[in-house]
Amino acid sequence: MDAILKPADEKAPRRAPHEIARPSREQAEAAVRTLLAYIGEDPEREGLLDTPKRVVKSYAELYSGYAEDPKAHLERTFEDVGGYEDMIMVRGIPFHSHCEHHMLPFIGKAYIAYYPSGGVVGLSKLARVVDIYANRLQTQENLTSQIVSSIDEHLAPRGIALMLEAEHQCMTMRGVQKAGVSTITTQFTGVFQDDPAEQARFMTFIRGGDR
Ligand SMILES: Nc1nc2c(ncn2[C@@H]2O[C@H](COP(=O)(O)OP(=O)(O)OP(=O)(O)O)[C@@H](O)[C@H]2O)c(=O)[nH]1
């Protein structure tokens, strides 16, 4: 257990989840008490007695994505769609994630489009995939590429376009303190990657409902 409580060698290769010993809930709660004392609080005062328990419980929701597999949501496709094969966009999916540098939230919207090939997925499933990856520690770039890779792997559409726009609280509440700044990331595969006109169409769809 000591190994996980000490800082890791920065150059160590990335370990698989099963190689990392998981602390108990009690150890996680004790770590929260340590942080409370570190910021100058008294972890024993009445208002804070249940806080470690609540924080650890909230982590089960905020970081639920580690225990979920997007495949479960993307493997069921529908083919009876009247031969529809044009772009499908799910526009403005709200998400919240946490940056892996500060463990502070970044909050924004995802815009996903794809050209189907042989089948479509339930629309909600795309939002579920966003949540699975957002409910992990992330960089916005990683989140973008993981969502795209997973849709590509399980659905193999003719093309995928994804744009994320988010505000990072680590830039708003602390550090450089720039409120109202958003970060945009995009990734294109297939027809979107090959044809700039498709990227332009994607951008037009994104603006569509705001006119
Ligand atoms: N590329 C990228 N950077 C991010 C993301 N989330 C946070 N960051 C940045 O990660 C960087 C970490 O920089 P460091 O210098 O190691 O940390 P820091 O001293 O806390 O930096 P400041 O935020 O500038 O105070 C900061 O520039 C953050 O803005 C992200 O999703 N993608």
Ligand SMILES: [Zn+2]
């Ligand atoms: Zn950050």
